[in-house]
Amino acid sequence: MSPRPLFTRRPPLGRLRRGWGALIMGARHLRSLPILERHQELGDGTDLPAPWPMALVDERTKTIAQGHGPLFHRTFTVRAVDVRHSAADVVDTLSRDLDRGAPPHVVTFARERGEPGRMLVGDEYRVYMPAPWDGPVRVLARTERSFRFGTLDGHLEAGEIEFRAADVSDGVVDFTIEVWSRAGDRAAELLYGRLGVGREVQAGLWVQFCLGAVRLLEGRREGHVREITRRVPARELDGR
Template sequence: MPKAPDPPPTAAPHGERELQPEEAGVGPRFHRRYEVDVERTTKSPEELMSCIGQDIQHYVPDEIATFEKTTGQEGRLAVGDEFDIHIRSPWDGPVRVVEVEPRRFTLATLDGHMEAGQIRFEAGDHPTEAGALRFSIESWARSRDGAVDFVYDGLGLAKKAQQGMWTFFCERVAEDCGQKMEEVRVLTEREETDDEDDG
């Protein structure tokens, strides 16, 4: 899987909680991508993304995480909506929807989230297989602080939980749309940052 370019800047709406952008984090920068191909799909990319926007919790394992919508209308996704994602401490974190397009949407972390950055969910036509689609979850983020960086990058505990959640998400997408062509592909790239040595 080739490395994807950095996400374009998004014009984030204002809210009661401040955004927690990537530059506010510490430690290495992680680029992660989870990708699944679905053949004989029963949904178009636009229909799939609409379904996810209506009920994102359907695609998440309840025993790992709960998406609680705190701002915005239930049953739809719009720029400015906010969620509190409840996972076992210290993984909890608020996010805001900063981009909604027919084939993708992007969430940005808010103050207090374990990470600083953004995550994008996207569906599109498969590049070579007719009647198939490709779904991906892609994030660009750093740890919120030194403690989270130690648990995530040092011990690897949060990394395993995170990978399990987003892999499940991709598999649920495949179940809802058709038939998974192969296992979920996972890419993780660790990029050193100038301030990493400062702790």
């Protein structure tokens, strides 16, 4: 595999704009802390994600086994009530344009493989982030109410992420983002696993994405955005 490039070739203005957006998102995240309910637990081997479909594994694949340090299994869930749209509606909207749920000027999901306007297994995206690298991902699964990405070579992390929604009752939808991630290399392990900077940036992003999903549902948030983080020691991952 080729080493992860430290810098992309995008124009500096785009990076600076996203950097400014990251500051805005950071401020929003601080303001959202009162509505965030956080739990931390010790994880184990049961926290591993589903394996990649063999047909999607190639030389660019970057699975949990290729990561470094502990695995962080995280879920971010929000309940929307008095909604005007269903769980399938919000997932369909996001599958056609992921930027609809993302904090503006901070993260952009650019399609690199697949047809515009829909999402199919095997499609690829590049997640442009406020950092000196970007995150390539591939669609591993797609259902009416969910889709899942896996990381590719060049991503800061090694892992998977799933976006899903569920109709709880009439006018009530739960939206969840579930993340399984390890640091993609030794440098990232310092920022992500030991210092926790990357994890907090990730939390801020996905909390804001959950709130974006509530807006797309045209409902209102009920209760807190709930975050559960389960840390799985690296020794539990040997040979996985």
